[in-house]
Amino acid sequence: MGNLVKIAVRNLLRYTRRSLLTVSLIAFGVVFVLIFVAMAGAFKETIVASITDNYLGHLQIHRRGYVASIESLPLNLNLEPAQLAAIQKALESVPDVAGASERIKFNAMFSTFVETTGMRVTAVDPDREFAVSPKLPARVLQGDRTPAALARGKILVPELLARGMGTKVGDTVVVVATNKDGSVNGKTLLVSGILESATGPGGRDGYIHFEDAMEILRMPGTEATEVAIRLRDFDQVARVGRALRERLEGGGGSRAALEVHTWAQLSPFATVATLIDMMALFMKLMLIAIVLISVLNVMIMAVYERVREIGTIAAIGTLPRKILSLFLVEGVMLGTAGAAAGVLAGAAIILALNVWKVSVAFGGARQLFVLSPRIDLFEVVLASVMVIAVSVVASVQPAVRASRMEPIDALRHV
């Protein structure tokens, strides 16, 4: 094998410029794929973390049918006390759960005593909500960033509303809402902070204390619109989701009273994430095409230029399978050199991108997301194995052709 490699390397160096060009082309393809995968992965990870850490959580549990009519925030589809108890019990049995927050969501009228407008209110227990949405405090632009900002009698007002209504921290406002029986009630609240939207300037979501919502909506017992869950390890979302579904939905299927959703089922960004994954797949297909065409081209030329040499080595007794191996090894060497150069260059560029930080704004939010591109060992191995395997495939036809040449015909070749 050592001799095969030695001869293959010498043959590749025979046409140094051509071999270097081919290796460079393969390396460029590998670099492109690795950087795309690293950057796209970092972008996806950052945005998903922003969505889940700001408001969505990793998983949510609702009463069946709620998500289908979520735009109207129906109060008659709230989780009832018995269901909340069942959820609590289920969550206690799952060690991966880092925190859970019960929320009441409802449409309300927001009044400054001068003007009135519509608002979407999320009522929470502040300590539990901050555990599930750890980036929520960072969105408080003015005012209190501690859980005390959501103590009873206080409200975090969305920036858009605050600006439009001229509301400031320390003002008194009134939130008025209709409960599920049609009864209207209101409560005076103190503005404890102005809240930036998680996804841009268009948000109308304000936060109040859970018990204030119960009071406004005249709830006789504890009800909640949803339970948002944060896991210790994001990568366990699918597995924990399945486990909770099994416990809470049981074999009921569409007749089950509860529904467990992952963040991906609730956020439109999941589609973008899937598109990013598809683009990465497309990049890999492009890499396959680059390697296939470049290696095939070089190997076809190598066989064509060395017909007499093939005739000579066949005449002096080299077995066809050895001739086949000789050309396969040449193709593999090209692919291996290209993959190695590409991985090294790609790793260096990814490292540089981590030193000179790349930041992006998403959805018009003020918050800048600093991307930390990184590449899994699996992706590196996958790209390298793919390149080498495609190099073998590309070399097979020329190598087989070389091994099947009749020595007397090859020796006559001019």
Next chain:
Amino acid sequence: MNVIRAGDLTKTYATDGVEVHALMGVSVDVEAGSFIAFVGPSGSGKTTLLNLLGCLDKPTSGRLEVAGSDVTRLDRRQAAAFRGARIGFVFQSFNLIAVLTAFENVEYPLVMVQDRPAIERRRRVLELLDAVGMADQRDKRPEQLSGGQKQRVAIARALVTRPELVLADEPTANLDGETAYTIIALMKKLRDEVGTTFVFATHDTRIIGAAEIVYTVEDGRLTGRQELP
């Protein structure tokens, strides 16, 4: 003992639907250790005959034994293995592998064909390079060697596997007069030392003069046999 026993060999090619009879009923026995030449004009069939004797091609009909084996029955792989073990080749254009040094060219059949251990390879290659007077040029690539030097390396490569038969097709055609004489003398000396049979296809009068038996080939037939002193 005969290293070649050929009886009534024919070779017919079909070219564009036309049958070309390259050899017609050639019978020849070659004794081991002999130094013989097939001579004749271009297109007479001498190269075709050499290709059959070298198991590079199969006869259309007839019997052919080389080194005691019926080579007409060998498939491609068996023929390659047979050539690698029993036959050496010297070509008109030397046919050295351009990317290998003189040493590596001679070593090639021992590595890629016979898979000999490294120590044995080194010993045999150095012996032969010394015998052909190329030991001091062993690290040079073919493009750094003259025509005569290349042919010396090619002869060493042909003999390194210790074949019973060396076939040489016009081995001096690309060499000047003095070099050609030196190469012929070298091959004859090696024949004397190792006892390998040398068979030439040539119309070079210098080889014809050095051969012990000269067969004349005309229109695919052996038309003459002459033993030279």
